[in-house]
Amino acid sequence: MDLSPFETDNSVSCRLASQIPDVCRTEDCCLGIDEAGRGPVLGPMVYGICFCPVSKKQELKDSKVADSKTLTEAERENLFQKLDEARSYVGWALQILSPNTISTSMLQRTKYNLNALSHDTAIGLVQFALDSGVQLKEVFVDTVGPAEKYEEKLSKRFPGIEVTVRPKADSLFPIVSAASICAKVARDRVVKGWNFAEDLGEVDTDYGSGYPNDPKTKAWLLKYLDPVFGYPQFVRFSWSTAQTLMDSKGVTVHWDDDEEDGEKAAQRQNNKSMLSYFSASAGGNDQNPTHQTHRFFTERRLKSLNRL
């Protein structure tokens, strides 16, 4: 697995893929989708697909791929090796969503939540397989959110393909297990060799599992909190763990889409209460009630100062 395309710029989303086996272009294929790194506050989320001809399902089963969570890292590496050896009939593709992509998606003005991001990434990968000429007939997915809704969404999006969405699909269908192994291996490797874009000097890489409840991760987050900038791009800013720490230890930053109490916000912006328009004019509260700055200046937000 060559991770260099992602490592050259780990701030964006990146797709990695194996060669498409010739047999997948001619025979009916099944495809599994799974993800790794949904929960951690550190590092990327990786989406993986794995596909093979329906006729080769048994061979895949015999290679004893299993749910990646039940395996040790060494076993996963081992199984990935096996999948690589089976490249004549097994293909895979990965979408690495950098922590920065996750942060910016979830924190942008029109919020793009993690479920929507996950669904769209999965759809993108299936479309990639189709575009590459893989003869897809069956798709198996480990669910994100309610299974029926997700299944309906995918079936509508890909008519003619039999879509099966099941919780725990990674332990039910070998092709999903294979996908989960690819995703997990990629995530492990990326996290281990993370290239910090920030100039942090010698970085302490002992950040534990990256999950919010890991004490090591928490200690690392405290250590690398910059009062102005928050965190390196390795951290998902949208995670409440990171947000809480930044709120309490960092400098307060205000954005103009911060939610504030309507009345308070209005007061801050010197807005008038609607009611004031109905009462008899009592004059403004300005120093000089008769003077109204010309709109040339007000439209350009320009004002005179009386001191620096």
Add this chain to the structure above:
Amino acid sequence: MATKKKRTLNVQNDSWVVIAADSVMDRHKHESDPAFVRLRNPSTDVASLYMLSSDDVQLFEVKAFEEDFHSWFVGQTVQRDGRLLFVTLMDPLYLILPYLIKSGREGKFQPVDQVVMDEEFPACSRLLSCTRSLASLHHIAEEKEVGKLKYHRYSQEKTMNWLKKKVERTVIALKARNISVGEGVKSSTYVRVKSESDYDEEDYLRYAHGLISEYISEDLSKALLKHLKLPELTSPKETEPPSKKRKLSDKPVEAGEDYTKFNSADFVRKPLKKMTAAQKTLAKVDKTGMKTMSSFFSPKVKAEKK
């Protein structure tokens, strides 16, 4: 998720982000530094910030661009206020004018250095060092020379002509810069059917007058409006909202329109001149034994009588 953030008041800055003309910093010939000074704003009559270049050669006004939620990254530091200061050249005559008007009420010719004095803003006497000040005093005052000394007296007539020229020049600048002078806010990306050139000359004059009024007293602004022969607009603040009820009067109520012509004897509904093909074929249909459409809507009076 997000806790309520407290907004603390702006901490005093010791640096500013400023856009200024090179001439502010022109130190080839001069010794002293340019300096921010507080002077009486001729329009608001309270303190405003100005800048005098080195050796008080030029006067600049200071305007700040200020909007919520802005900050600066300056080199390796963060500056909390996102304020951008503009230091732009200004005619010192605007600031001298109120002092001349004040002394002009006495009607005497006086030396300007005795006129331009202010206990509250002692820096105002430095305005007279500006290169343009003394040379352009004749625009707003009559001059008398006795020996080597010059005496001045405020002239409303001269001032009005001077301000009128200012307005006219502003109009030229507004047109050259394509500044929207029409009513309403205009977005630069929003293309109007009506192009800028369609705005009335009056719109430009009024807008320019408003701009110049930012630099003169309200009385002078009103006088200038008259001088420009622009009718005074009543501001919406002063006008009462129109009452919805029509005022009662003793006169008998009369109809606003005359409908009686339809009732006259010679009024005949004219047949339609042209009928469409469909209407023609319908007209040819045998209608015997058929009720008219309207009969279905009239009250069934006849049937009851029988």
